Amino acid sequence: MNREKLKNLLVRTLSGAVLAALLFGATLLSPWGYVALMAAVTAVGVWEFYGLCSRCGYSPQRVMGTTLAVVFFGFGAALFASFAVSRSLEAEMVILAAMLYALVAVPSIFVCELFRNVEHPIANVATTLAGVLYVAFPATLMLAVPLLLSPDGAWNPWYALCYILIIWANDVFAYLTGITIGRHRMCERISPKKSWEGFVGGVVAAVGFALLFGHLLGGNMLIWAGLGGVIAVTGVAGDFVESLFKRSADVKDSGAIMPGHGGMLDRFDALFISAPYVVLYLILVS
Numbered sequence: 606m607n608r609e610k611l612k613n614l615l616v617r618t619l620s621g622a623v624l625a626a627l628l629f630g631a632t633l634l635s636p637w638g639y640v641a642l643m644a645a646v647t648a649v650g651v652w653e654f655y656g657l658c659s660r661c662g663y664s665p666q667r668v669m670g671t672t673l674a675v676v677f678f679g680f681g682a683a684l685f686a687s688f689a690v691s692r693s694l695e696a697e698m699v700i701l702a703a704m705l706y707a708l709v710a711v712p713s714i715f716v717c718e719l720f721r722n723v724e725h726p727i728a729n730v731a732t733t734l735a736g737v738l739y740v741a742f743p744a745t746l747m748l749a750v751p752l753l754l755s756p757d758g759a760w761n762p763w764y765a766l767c768y769i770l771i772i773w774a775n776d777v778f779a780y781l782t783g784i785t786i787g788r789h790r791m792c793e794r795i796s797p798k799k800s801w802e803g804f805v806g807g808v809v810a811a812v813g814f815a816l817l818f819g820h821l822l823g824g825n826m827l828i829w830a831g832l833g834g835v836i837a838v839t840g841v842a843g844d845f846v847e848s849l850f851k852r853s854a855d856v857k858d859s860g861a862i863m864p865g866h867g868g869m870l871d872r873f874d875a876l877f878i879s880a881p882y883v884v885l886y887l888i889l890v891s
Contacts (some may be wrong), residue, residue: 614831620863628769631764636689639751639765643744643752645676649869650740650877652857657870658732660854664723666714671732673710674741680706681745689752689760690707693749701752737831740870743880753887754824767818768836768883772875775811775837776844782806796848804841811837836879842876847871 631638650697651674655667680703687699714733718726751764783803791799815833819826851859860868870877 606848623865629766632765636685636760636762639762640685640748643680643747644675644682646869646873646876647741647744648675649860650744650873651675651736653868653870654736654740654850655732657850657856657859659760660856663725663728663732664721665729665732665736666717666721669714670715670736673714673733674737676706676710677703677737677741678745681748684746685752690760737878739877743877744873745808746880746884747876749884750887753884753891756824763818763822767815767822769876771811771814771818771836772840772879774814775807775840776875778810779803781806781842785810792845794854795845799841799844807841808834808837811840831890832883832886835882839882840875845873846878879885 628642631642648671651671652667655665655670658665661666661788680699683699711734714730718730721729723729747765747768750768751761752758754764754768755761764856776819780803783798783800783806787798787800787802790797790802791804812833815829815836816826818824819829819832847859851857851871858867859870862868863872
């Protein structure tokens with residue numbers, strides 16, 4: 606390994622260690638630490654998504670869209686507090702407030718486009734709203750995952766961490782299997798390096814880690830095995846979706862917030878597609 610590759614590996618390792626420390630520290634500290642972490646993922650992720658759209662020639666309303674995404678997440682955090690923390694807020698009132706806000710905020714995106722005098726107004730409005738749906742919606746659902754995994758619906762930080770660790774295990778082992786025995790490409794048009802062998806390796810690892818966590822937490826092993834499978838398959842779809850966006854924007858990374866790892870989208874892309882399916886799965890099996 607030459608000096609440049611060694612340096613890149615060192616930077617990537619240190620950056621990954623810092624990210625892992627922040628993730629574990631914030632989540633284990635308190636439920637509000639986990640909320641703050643997901644809020645940061647939402648704000649930075651939406652901003653990076655709008656950056657990709659700008660490179661494609663569109664002009665999303667970055668400030669309005671990011672504000673809408675953060676406020677949308679805020680309503681989700683209020684519901685999270687209602688069910689998991691204080692147990693005193695009226696969830697119905699939070700949902701009503703969110704609906705009323707949406708009735709005003711979403712049309713405002715259309716109205717604001719009248720005063721911008723830029724090209725592609727339809728695409729600009731669409732990409733602005735897409736940022737909220739692509740990033741803020743699944744990040745908000747991430748608040749529900751640990752509550753749905755918990756037998757009594759109470760907050761337990763390890764349920765939140767297990768979900769993210771299964772996603773990471775899938776990613777790591779898919780990469781290791783792919784570079785070792787990968788021969789058959791999944792979709793060269795979007796991601797030339799991903800192979801079916803790597804995909805299988807990632808699924809096996811995700812299910813294996815899910816079973817391990819289910820055993821340690823005393824959960825239903827069949828449900829946890831299914832959870833690992835759902836996370837692996839939808840997580841790979843999330844990787845491909847972000848790869849498609851980056852290829853369209855002709856960039857390697859969505860941002861540079863994490864040296865060696867790229868942007869927030871690069872680290873949490875699997876989550877953004879996986880979270881809705883995971884929540885649906887947990888609702889169905891519970």
